[in-house]
Amino acid sequence: MRVFISCIILFVHSLAFSQNVMTLKTKRILDGHGGIIEDKNIIITDGVITEIGKKEAGVVHDLTNLTIMPGGIETHGHLSWHFDPDNKLHDATEAEESTAQSALYAAENAYLTLMGGVTTSQNLGSPIDRELRDAIERGILPGPRILTSLGAIGQWTGDPDSIKAAVNKFADQGADVIKIFASASIRVGGTPTLSQEQLNVACSEAKKRGLRTVVHAHGPESARRAVLAGCTTIEHGALLDKVTLELMAEHGTYYDPNIGLIFDNYFAHKQNYIGINGYTEDGFDQMKQAVPKAIEVFKMALKVKNLKIVFGTDAVAGAHGSNFEELITRVIKGGQQPIDAIVSAGFGSAQSLNLSDKIGTIAVGMQADIIALDGNPLVDITALRNVKFVMKSGKIYKSLE
Template structure:
């Protein structure tokens, strides 16, 4: 990974210059706290922050004015589950053997820009060694992209969803040797602690565990539990020492239950979530990140001969089709829901389709928008974004029309501002 940053430097792009003061004349504004539209407003941005929210048409001295009449302004959106270094294709399984980290780093530059231009000013990257380096390059102004909370290498058990040697033949496996906590593979409480500390050493912002089997891993089971409650608790407790929160990939019921009992912050996917698990999540305050987009994408691709290896194909067909139904049940049950797509499974920049799928699942459009704004900020544990209020980050997205009446408007992003800098405008 020491070569990734120079590779990104070669892709260096100049950040647009931010005006000292900008006045956004918004036709309507989405208040993420109430989930309502509050009418036309003038949003004053100064030094990367929202300085004031004034009545519509207010004159602001020495400000650059941007006309967003006919548009609804919302806080910048956050996707809580992405993989910025990869994108699914029939070649995905062989590329891990043919390509270097530098190749994936170059690709991630394009993926990051597409994500930002789609209205996502923040993301949580849940698994990928390129992500911490991409995060740093974006923060240094070398690359255009969203703010990144990076997990780095996901933590798995031997043979689990994030074991990097799954599908490797015996000769190569012998040469590589069995992966351990340094490589994110654990088999004990002590291993669990070491794996978290290694992620800290590598500069991660959040911890990701694969609490059950996965759809796209080269393994038979997509839902078997893969940690003990004690191992999960060791990960969560150690993560707290470093101020980290823990996200748990989980499809199967038992693995999900163990993850919730172990104290994780969020359950990702949650395919076989039962009433018992939902009740536990409500008791513990555990968040649910549905990733409906990924489920629909893999279920569709499973119909195509040759897209997935045969060991993966039945899992994709069976599990992928269920996630949207689970999201509907979880919402009706009162489980806390935030926004995530598992993008990288599908094409980056297509993240906003998750809004449409959430609405199809019976989640109101206002709740879906809250899931990607104020609720996402709560999952991340930050209070400086997710709302348009004085003193908060000037992360603002504008779409034509009224997204609460026509959620399809989220696919027509016309304006993107991150930290007061305009990256896209009509």
């Protein structure tokens, strides 16, 4: 936390490196939409890419020894999750914490996430995300562009009328998306928890308010109900079958599998979680048993024609800043092609957030959300661990210089 506060002080003094016009000299650009651009410069004006070619303008930054790609777009994270000073998962129902403390932990996680190469993060979701989102948007804190659900709807919400009211409450409070729990945790089998009627109301009411819906659903039945209700994205889906994946593709429902970082982080920090907020030895055993199945489901999903796969991590306490480990797992263990993994974190995720006209691709007219890696992820996907340069909306937050 002390290191983070020092970084914040430096940021406030410098307000990051920002020039009205600058040039990034590059050797290799992965454009985020499947294209590769070689030996071209990127000219950025007032935070927007205005030219890709041979010209130079303004301050020149030489990135020719690095691989350029769009900043990662994470569709499922939890920036508010953190470990307390005793190195245990913070449980708001058991441990008191001031709003200021909560805000500092969330801001620290946002900073780590940005430094790890993620320039947009959808958080699902905590009320404190709103203030964090707005502070980052105003430029007073370093962090990824944030979208948030502010909370979630589930079986605890109640009958359809109560669910409708909850959707409107979140919308009125400024939510960017509605998060819905349609199944139990994988730690207890992932069984359905909402009826078709409840999901129909949740997703239709969200559409009336102009909001997307993302649905926590592990098994086929809960996911099927969400698809038929017209929801936007299925989260996790660790126990899905081919029929359900094909139904998702048919309806244009996005798939946000979390097969790497979330499991690895839980297992690495087991003692930080165990005994808190429902985390038990039996639950961890359930997760271990689910990992091979989740990877097999992902491999199956790759073969389903027209299924749109996006980049979510479900990053919780201990995982922030390591977000790209999810893509590394998808390639190494899941068999995804590196270029497809990168597109899923670029154009694919941007499209699922209705932001593909602004972010996710390195092209003229797009926001200058750009990162640079030491190494070529098309040859070795672990190059995603070596983020050396981070720019968001034309501001440099991490640099070789």
